Amino acid sequence: MIGPRQIVRMLHIIRVLLKHGLDEFAEDKRMRRTTRALRVLLLVNSRAAASTHTRGRRVREALQELGPIFVKFGQTLSTRRDLLPRDVADELARLQDEVPPFSSSEARAKLEAIYRRPLEDVFRRFDDEPLAAASIAQVHGAQLVGGEEVIVKVLRPGVAAQIRRDLDLMFGIARVMVRIWAEARRLRPIEVVSEYEKVILDELDLMREAAAASQLRKNFESSPLLYIPSVHWDYCRPGVLVTERIRGVPIGDTAELNRNGVDMALLAARGVEIFFTQVFRHNFFHADMHPGNIFVDAGDPADPRYIAVDFGIVGSLDPRDQQYLAENFLAFFKRDYQRVARLHINSGWVPRETRLDELESAFRTVCEPIFNRPLSEISFGQFLVRLFTVARRFGMEIQPQLILLQKTLLNIEGLGRELYPALDLWETAQPILEQWMNDRVSGRAVISRLREQLPEVGETLQEFPQVVHALLQRASEGELEISVSAPGIDQMRRENLEIARRRQSDLAGAAMLIAAAVLVGLEASPPWMGWLLGAGGLVLLFRPRR
Secondary structure: OOOHHHHHHHHHHHHHHHHOOHHHHOOOHHHHHHHHHHHHHOOOOOHHHHHHOOHHHHHHHHHHHHOHHHHHHHHHHHOOHHHOOHHHHHHHHHHHOEOOOOOHHHHHHHHHHHHOOOHHHOEEEEOOOOOEEOOOEEEEEEEEOOOOEEEEEEEOOOHHHHHHHHHHHHHHHHHHHHHHOOOHHHHOHHHHHHHHHHHHHHOOOHHHHHHHHHHHHHHOOOOOOEEOOOEOHHHOEOOEEEEEOOOOEEOOOHHHHHHOOOOHHHHHHHHHHHHHHHHHHHOOEEOOOOHHHEEEEOOOOOOOEEEEOOOOOEEOOOHHHHHHHHHHHHHHHOOOHHHHHHHHHHOOOOOOOOOHHHHHHHHHHHHHHHHOOOHHHOOHHHHHHHHHHHHHOOOOOOOHHHHHHHHHHHHHHHHHHHHOOOOOHHHHHHHHHHHHHHHHHOHHHHHHHHHHHHHHHHHHHHHHHHHHHHHHHHHHOOOOOOOOOOHHHHHHHHHHHHHHHHHHHHHHHHHHHHHHHHHHHHOOOOHHHHHHHHHHHHHHHHOOOO
């Protein structure tokens, strides 16, 4: 449940939102009455903020004041300009790398404490002016003793405690939701918060980020699509990351990209290709691809290449989820709604008793109007929202392990449409997925998987005689029990137990009626009463059963 500290934090959040005049977003009359009452109760006057600052600025400043988790929420929203008012989107974009920095003296002190020596002994030059500041860390330019230009990323002071405080509040709210809201069981708020907790706490360990950067660099080595800066491992610590300094045009600076003559259609398509390549070929994807983390190498405008930074959030999928997602995407591309429905049932995303034809019809109802529109007007984000709204009717549960992927896909589509509004997400993704599916069933892929599994198979074969001998020994001693479980068998077992229970109940009832008949006869009551009781007992004793 929510404790006193969480209640105080919640009241603080409400007060900050009211202070910045964000109650203007409340459209419902009842909600407006509630916010007015809260403003009086918390002694908040939001008129000054509302009269001096724009709506977008007030949203941004409120999120900044509330801390890292809220800033990250704003960063995610900023990538979907198609879903936000322009003024709000412009201000939220500043959260990507323009969060107010902490002082250079704090940065120097923290670095010297980590390295345990004066900063001048570590770097030939350290730039006090930060290059960028975000919700969890900020970055400074520096030069190593050997002359290499690098980026030094250092965590904000006290950021871990702030994140832990808000995670506790989120867990408290999730537990309350489960208790009081029937819909919460399907939405699985506790599991969703747990998944987010793992992601955000991993982001606080910069050694993990260094390892992720190295893996991504290896995956895209010599690739024309994406460049990942190298990691200087000797200088990395859990609270410090040092990487190669890159030069490029920020992906959000479309005016500069256009001045350089960059092929924007190709750039947008390559962004989509990078995402699907990471998810399905590498099964390791950069999951924080907002514009503040993406640059463009525009040296050859006809052949632009992405440059990525900030690898604190990365993701991967369970092979089964990966397979089901690929098949779902391809089935959607081909408008095979029966296949989509069957995949949802087989994967357990909807209850197994769901009728296939009804689910197929629901998916067709959602998808057909979208596919019949011009490609430039199809938004994958809006499509997902509508799809989940329909699936809710069938008890579709939230899949916490896929939330990071969905967020990243929405970011990529928003980024691509900002670069090239006519981006065709489907046309770009389909050949990548089809090639991946073909590769999975090719003879070479099967042989490769067998080769990978050969050591485990060999160990199993070596242990097989011992396992058989142990089973035979237990069987000869009468200790072997075999249990078979399957949905059909389990159902039959339950039905048989129910029949046996009813049989026992009938036998007990019959015995009581026959005993009562005998007693009635012994006491010389009217004979028909004893006959009636005895007949009832015989009916219970011999009635047919399923």
